[in-house]
Amino acid sequence: MKLTIDGKDYTYEQPLSLKDVAKDLKEKDMLAATVNGRLRELSYIPTKDSHVEFLKFNHSDAIRIYESTLRYVIAMALRNLYPKVKIKFNYSISRSILAVLDGLDEILNAQIVLEIDQEVKRLIEQDLTITRKRVSIGEAIKIYNDLGMQDKISILGYREEDYVNLYECSQYINYMFGYMLPSTGFLRDYKLFLYHPGFIIQYPRAEFNGQIPAFNDEPTFGSALKEVAKWGKIIQGNTIPKINEYAKERKLSVDFVNMCETKHAHQLAELGEMIASNIDSIRLIGIAGPSSSGKTTFSNRLRVELMTRGIKPVMISIDDYYLGKDSAPKNEDGSPDLEHVDALDVELFNHDMLALIQGQTVVLPHFNFMSGKREAGHTIHLPKDSPIIIEGIHALNEKLTSSIPKHQKFNIYISPQTQLHIDDHNPISITELRLLRRLVRDQKYRNSSAIDTLDMWPSVRRGEFKWIYPTQKQANYVFNSELTYEFAVLKKHAVPQLQAISRDNRHYITANRLLKFLKYFSSIDDDIVPCNSLLREFIGGSSFN
Template identity: 40%
Template sequence: MSNKNSFTNNSHSIKAMINNDLLELPKGTKLEEIAKSFNESGKNKLVAALVDNELKELNYAIDEDCEIKFLSIMSTIGSRIYQRSLVFVFIRSCMELFSGCKVSVEHSISGGLYCEVHYKRTIDEKDTERINERMKEIIAEDVPFMKTRIPVDEAKEIFRDYGQTGKVRLLKYREKPYINLYQNGWLKNYFYGYMVPSTGYLDEFNLHYYKPGIVIQFPKIELKGEIGEFKEHPKLFKVFREAEKWGEILEIDYVASLNDLIVSKKEGEFIRIAEALHEKKIAEIADMISEHPDKKRVILIAGPTSSGKTTFAQRLMIQLKVNGIKPVSISLDDYFVDREKTPLDEYGEYDFESLYAIDLDSFNRDLTALLSGDEVKLPHFNFHTGKREYKGNTLKIMENQPIILEGIHALNDELTKSIEKSKKFKIYISALTQLNVDEHNRIPTTDTRLIRRIVRDFKYRSNDAVRTLSLWESVRRGEEKNIFPFQEDADVMFNSALFYELSLLKKSAEPLLRQVDSTNPYFSEAKRLLKFLSYFVALENEIDIPRTSILREFIGGSAFN
């Protein structure tokens, strides 16, 4: 960049390594000032930085020699900061336009965040346009986000005045006597994460009225910074609504409610009800299949990693047997093509998650033969040699015996292209938690699944947290490509999240995350997850967790192992 060396000041200067360039900068230079010289075009916004591997906001001043790595909105961390800051502006706009309203940030949907504005009347499409205009005005004003540290008791009073009881109750469990608040204009708020320096950074967003709430859309990494087309997801939205009703049944809204139960030693009944809701839903799905056993011959189960697919499939088989149906299962892994025939990804590596890593012709030929009543020789894939083998295993099924198939491509009709759609029953499963930290800090589904996987990978695969974190970005890319586009094709969706699970997983996940060294590239992510888990009171006793629980797939002790 032409103006990089404009910072040079030999009398009171420090040295900073940025993008393999060693720069001399005046002591006390803010990251934002440096970032501007590395982003002259204004594209691919830089919104934060890693300073010697520690995440810092752009208003951070450099006082000593360091290495700086800037983060744009095209990074996972940068994208979160952008979203969080945009939500702050949304909340402020709503509170200004609809005096006395309460805003709740609910969950992700259609490449955005679904929020509700609770007011004396129902918010409509015209109101959404007004909020959109007010947000644009605040962004055009380039209002700074100012961070201040205040005592917890003072913060409680602020949130009481705003009517944000979830935040007030959560602060009861705050270990430190102070809290960092952000202020933008008149509004003060708390978020567990950093903000952009000012509202002028937030000029790309869309609002969509999605009755009874509003979806905030923002630039997406997987779309190379573009905002995706808004698509309705009625089935997914229905599952989130169902989770909200389950929360009402369990009398739990935010993390503070869960903490209260654990501290008062009343979690036992809560756990049993939560598990019973799961069992009831699985039984209902089994009943749907049992109504037409002669038609629903192939049961397809798909979902992202750490959704609990294996345990769900086992529990579904039990419920089908209760209904007099005897399902069989086939492993898609046994139909992998020989390793040297595996497709390559964009990096030239074997893409084992590709649909075409499966021998579709052989698989469909066997599937068709089984449904026709023929006896089929089943293959076995030898992962040591990378070859398919036949060891004399055969299978023949009756007319009323469905075949259960579980895998990432199960909802993609190309996998079962030889089977009529009318004979398929598709199930999408994911951990779609509706429990949030408070009114404005949601619990992303991806974080729940990541913590599940960290615990499981250590217990069953001898992987430390660094190994799991290093694989996560690739896993997420595969999900965006192979799973999420097909979720609305499912006949039914199952939410595998359990309201109490993060309190249970906390005791196993925290020690693993603390082992991530400060020099490790995944240190900031481990630190973020530790901060997230700090809001939960640990559930130490596993005695109330059934051996058939989906969580047993991750913590151990499952009846299905």
């Protein structure tokens, strides 16, 4: 059998696991591999000639496997120490996981977290083998029932297949809805520490080249996530089975959609009150957030909210200040970096914003994306007490608005914040939600295939880490653009696109991962979604278009 690795051919007289192949090549820090383009665990054994690419700590798919295994081992450690205590994992601030315990006889303290940490280290040091096994749905229900994992039994009722994969390690059984490392010893690094109401788990990140980033406590975001948790309790809709209960009947679906939309309305009202109470000082409202957060619709809804309070904001597009491809900074490969702040005419933008605030008349530029050149736009004069609204990737970047004093700026960071779960041990990442939104929107409005969108996604993510996340601490308000019902609506739009990606395509890994949890959602009809909903920005039919 011939394996082609890094352009070199290696011949083996008998099949070996990828783990043994890596060991034979004296390769270190391997976490997973692709075999002929398909993601595989290191326990996988190729049985024919194949192209193999080993994945390390700087690869997002490899880190996803690492994180799943870490959650598995932490849940296992807790089961060993406190068999009756349940643990729930939530994605949290500073790219970490918050673990919350239920059923503990005492208040969680640093000593208990230390005990859990020591048990995790013991399991890692033993390098225990993690084995995948396939069982029938009936057998899985019996296993989960014996383990008291009712949350996992609930999701099985929506599984299309008549079997389920489980992972077993030293008689501990669980499933993390993803691939796993071959043994506990592959867990190289992590951090645990007490953080109310549970404990924080940090792990290596691909975007930090396999290092654990510094933990930054973010009170504004922490407060937003607390509201998310409170919301989940109010609607009893923080897991897929609970959401599916709302999709059983149209009347229930209508109520559910309207509840979620009203949550957005409440946030807008709160924002309107904050801005109105300080309107004598606020001259510029900046709105920024990662891709597919709903910035455009949100900006319009905020404009309408302020109009109801007698405030008449003016919306100005940052995109009109692009310099053009020829004048943009260059990426390492020589291509124009259109997401760089210096791809904008920063000097002119500062000049125009300050001039407007000072009561001058300004001829705004207009960037013609067909010709790739800037033209003269319309002439405006800002009425007294009318704030300017700007939205975009650099809206909170101080460099872009350095001529305007900070006390005259009100910064809003918008992003979907969710604590939605497949089950207690498997939270759904907000990045996955944003990617699904973008897939649906790009196909709807740009005639782009899922493959086109997935091709662009790594570049989009790099821009977010470079330009958006570092400025989020400037925010005066975090707007949670998540709508708990939206997966049930996005499903029918996204699934056909994802299913069209063939097994031999480079994006099959991502498509398969998204399909794995999307298939558990029951659908909710588009016509229930209000015309001014942020979701309409992605599925179409927005009253603001």
